[in-house]
Amino acid sequence: MPERDLYDILGVPRAATADEIKKAYRRLAKKYHPDVNPGDKASEERFKEVTAAAEVLSDPKKRAFYDEFGADSLRSGFDASKADAYRQWKRQGAPPGGMPFDFGGFQEVNVGDFGTFDFGSVFEDLFGGRTGRGRARAAQAQHGAHAEAEISVDLRDAVLGAERDVRVGGKTLRVKIPKGVADGSSVRLSGQGAPGRHGGKAGDLYLRVKLREHPWIHRDGKDLYLDLPVTVPEAVLGGEVMLPTFEGPVRLQIPPGTQSGKKLRLRGKGMPDLRGGDRGDLYATVRIVLPERSAGLEKAVKPLEDLYKADPRAEISL
Structure with a gap:
């Protein structure tokens, strides 16, 4: 029917x-x-x-x-x-x-x-406010409404995890920032929302994460990217450099003849996975840094002109 x-x-x-x-x-x-x-x-x-x-x-x-x-x-x-x-x-x-x-x-x-x-x-x-056989009906317990607020998180805290004190609605709450938290995701605080009625449970508080930008490192999914300044000798001859990370410096090998713009990957040095999966990677983009201009520099570089066998811009086509 x-x-x-x-x-x-x-x-x-x-x-x-x-x-x-x-x-x-x-x-x-x-x-x-x-x-x-x-x-x-x-x-x-x-x-x-x-x-x-x-x-x-x-x-x-x-x-x-x-x-x-x-x-x-x-x-x-x-x-x-x-x-x-x-x-x-x-x-x-x-x-x-x-x-x-x-x-x-x-x-x-x-x-x-x-x-x-x-x-x-x-x-x-x-x-007349009564139901049944003249008895007032008992009020039904009602669950409190959920609430939402915003919390700003540094990239370092998103990588390492942290505990923070935040003040919401006139009260101070201790908040645990989990490793791998992303911009726009939420941290739930059970029972910290609006109070319930007639004995009902309080709602939850959802803290929406706003990830602060870092001056050197940016995030894309689970991967982290940064620019790595290297000297001309390091780029030409290769060598080992110390790369700073949130968890401490790590050794990175620069291959001989590395060009500016080349990305070097460090596996497992990116963002932790919020759900416990594999970590992302860290990509270091090589940026060759020239020394300050001087007569000695010009004299040292002059012989390099003979090493260029072809125009490096020959393949550019517009």
Whole structure:
């Protein structure tokens, strides 16, 4: 049997306003509420159907998905909803939408710009704040919202890992920066988000990493790149140089006849893998540095002219 249209369930047009949806829900909930129809299974099912329809149509985001995708948007694993929720979380620092609605609790459902549709207040108006056999229904625990902040991290700390004190929301937190953290990634602090309600757990705090630029080294994925100044004799004759890294100097062999611009690779000296995989590599780009100009330099270089057998620019073609 085809699923009923949510607008038809509430008896409102597709262009209905949030206020019209709320009024329709109040009217139907009063009619089919189990307290009004004790023991009537049909009324109970109708009440649940009405409540479920109102829960979707009172939320602008869920309503937009329903208008576009129909009943498919209500099924678990609906990708469009997950993708949009993630975008909202990145932009606002907390996932959109309210707590999952529970038919037994009548909790609040977040409806974005339209305010908060409080199902509980509806029944307080209808039944004097009491449900069942005159007993106030206990409030359902609600998980606190997640929050987001930004933390600036030096490249050195991203390579080696570090612990930092950060001040967020008036409190100081000790944060562990994991090795291999990337620009734009997040560090999660469990239970440091917004507090829960009615005994619910606090949300999490997500610290979005902003990686500071380094004057000598830049990162590309798991690899690191730097310019390596070498002297003319080192480039011509070759030799061993000490290359500084965040973990201390390492020995690097310069092959004889090395040209400026050549990249020399040091395997496993790049970024650590955040998930425990192999480290990246470090690439040193050779930059030949000439000594200060002097008469002695010109005299020493003059004989080199005879060593060039061909024009080094002959292959340039525009």
